[in-house]
Amino acid sequence: MYILKLILRNAFRHKLRTLLTILGIAIAVLAFGIMRTVVTSWYSGVESSQANRMITVHRVSFIFELPLAYRDRITKIPGVKKVSFANWFQGIYIDKNQFFARLAVDPETIWDVSPEFVVTDSVKEALKKQRNACVIGAKLVRDYNLHVGDLMSIEGDIYPGKWQMQIVGVYQGKDQTVDETQMLFNWHYLDEELKQNEPGRDGHVGWYVLQIDNPNDRARVSAAVDDLFANSSAETKTQTEKEFQQSFVSMSGAILTAINAVAFVIIGIILLVLSNTMAMTARERIGEYAVMRTLGFSAKNISQLVAGESLLISLVGGLIGLGVTYPLCAAIQKIVPTGWFPVFNVETVTVVLAFGSAIAAGVVAAAFPISRAVRTKIVDGLRHIA
Amino acid sequence: MAIVSIRKLSKSYWRDSLEIPVLRDISFEIAEGDFLGLMGPSGSGKTTLLNLIAGIDKPTAGTIDVAGTEITTMGESPLAAWRARHIGFVFQFYNLLPVLTARENVELPLLLSKLPKKERKEHVEFALKVVGLADRMHHYPKQLSGGQEQRVAIARAIVTDPTLLVADEPTGDLDKSSAEEILKLLERLNSEFKKTIVMVTHDPRAAERAHSVRHLDKGELS
Known part of the structure; x- marks a missing residue:
């Protein structure tokens, strides 16, 4: 509990910076969620195809x-x-x-x-x-x-x-x-x-x-x-329903690929936003970590503190982003003309990918600060204070 | 009986390929219950020697035995656990965590022990009482004066009942009256609680409070 309290207080030591980072992650997760939902809704016809249904059209x-x-x-x-x-x-x-x-x-x-x-x-x-x-x-x-x-x-x-x-x-x-x-x-x-x-x-x-x-x-x-x-x-051309639906989707293939690519670029943005914050944090607290290590805290303890802070920020940002994704997708479905996206549901896989990406970003963003905090010699860290 | 035994201790730093010796072939002992003052001009190696005794730095050569444990050959993790158990460190700039209250700062080293919460609380309150800040335990560092911060830092250093208390210029950042309070407190810890104290200082008035004083100059002890 005590360590959690320390993580929480550390995370909000620079309130504005932390809030902006959380906001950045939330917006990135939101954008990722919406883009993925657009793509998956485009494929909804393909996904809902029945295996025992075939379509015969003019060749x-x-x-x-x-x-x-x-x-x-x-x-x-x-x-x-x-x-x-x-x-x-x-x-x-x-x-x-x-x-x-x-x-x-x-x-x-x-x-x-x-x-x-x-x-x-x-x-x-x-x-x-x-x-x-x-x-x-x-x-x-x-x-x-x-x-x-x-x-x-x-x-x-x-x-x-x-x-x-x-x-x-x-x-x-x-x-x-x-x-x-x-x-x-x-x-x-x-x-x-x-x-x-x-x-x-x-x-x-x-x-x-x-x-x-x-x-x-x-x-x-x-x-x-x-x-x-x-x-x-x-003459006819007979294909599975899935292939038939796929042929429609493939007409928009380049656009969907681009949307998908941008969605994954957003994950990179999450990582950069969080990495920047965590790098600043590690630089500022290098002296404090040295003090804690002097008191007997191990490299593992320090790693947990840094990783905990990074994960906390990414977790909160991810949750807010996902929390907004659902009502926003519902609003989009209402705003766009009926039939554009007949099925516009935030899929479980989108939620897992978006949230998983935020958490993964939290872990990756903590790697460099942890390495720095742990590898810096205690005496060198103490000089940061002096 | 010696609680610290230092044998042929040397420490050098390297700047590119240039070796800069800081401590040269130092051997001496610190008796249990002693209050030792280490003096010397800037760059003489006082803090380096203190860091080596506290196990936060490694010598280039030689051995350091503290309370029967040879610490120079210990790995990082065992050394961290050893510090938690045996060393209380007082810094010149207090080094309290700003996000924690005085009570929480003092409790910090106890988190590494297996003490239950209730006992931790008792230990913390006792340590803060010893330094005269029981009434400020819920204050954050920024709400305390420099002298009070240093007293909280001393409470943090003694809360685990360490074998050795090391203090690096503990009065270096304080005004005269606050410095006097801190020195009195250290004297009391030594006389009343039988703490062995090693204090680095270049303030002769502070050194006067020590039982014994050793001088370092250009890495050599006199």
Whole structure:
């Protein structure tokens, strides 16, 4: 207890310097936490991918569609348990700044292949029965103050026209990694409208979602699907959901790498800030350490004092930084338009990395002052006082 | 009976490749219960000799035996433990830790012992009572006068009941009346508590209080 008291009093001997150091560490930990959260949220789609889900898209590009007729042929491939499909609808809701995924989905199979979306049976039935029905994520309900029964008017762009969907239910994510900012509406509504207004565009889907029996079969299933449509007018590319999601993330790869790099540079800044403080401290107290060693304190005792002080400062700075990271991330999620970061949670690994870095900086920053305090001869240390 | 035996002690410092001898082939003994004054001009090696006796510096040659222990061959850790048990050090500039109260400063060396908290408290209060500062135990060094600070430093030096009390110019930074108080206190520790004291000073009035005085000049004892 006594040593802890001494560490505490030493740490706050120069209050302003210590507080500024703590503030520096806190800001660095905060910046690190936010940057890592941005990166991890970007990868959230990849991380939440299911091992038994595969995606089949047009071989040339995701933007080209595939015939609906492929569904039955894919279903017959051994190892394929369920096939669903969807179209990227996009459109404008309220204004162009309101970005969130708006998808036309197969109401018969969507819930089977996407068990992470939790809805009641009555909602599933309503989506099937009502042509302009849509189900929206719980976060959209909160952000736009929507209710079941409300109409959502969307100005089509990929599929021109005025579209009106009625909310028949709300889905919840199975856990907090699930994107709750999607609007899923009945695919048949889209298809029938296209049949009437743009004949020829109907009967096509954006991609197929394959649920397979055994994740170890994915290479075989992928080859089987793509071989089936080889040399056709719409060749396919079948990949795991993770690979599919990864292909989107990789488009922003350079930015993410840069953010990641800056996040780790921040750890270096923590180290420099703390090292500077501890180096000053050691220089100022070299005489005091010599006095303590004269009294019989060992090199180990002195090392504990210096390391304790360094760790105390880094610990307090780290805790404050992390303490602010959570509310700030929540605020960021509120401020940025819905859909930019569908999942923006501070992950455990981010907390461990940020806090671990602060503690590691505390240990490393103490190394030089400890070495100096211990290696300086007592008589030389005493001369610092005289 | 000698409590300190010094044999053929030499100490040199090196500046680049130049050897600067500070102490040359010194041999002498300090009797138990003695109050020895070490005098000499600046640079004569007084403080170096005191540091060697206290085990905070190593000689170039020779041996130092304190209370039956040859200390020149001891490693750093055992030597630190030995100092905690046997040496009470009084510095010219008091060297109290500014973040600790008088009581906490005096308690500091006792943290290295296995005494329970209650006994530590009793020892500290007794030491502060001996130096006449029981009523200032909760004051920080900056709230004390120079003389009071030095008395706290003396309390810190005696709280472990050391074999040897070494004082390096204990009155060097004090006014005349404070210096007088400190010298009286040292005399009392020697006469009443039978402490063996080695005091470095270049103040003849301080040296007068010692039972015996040795002079150092250019590293040689006379």
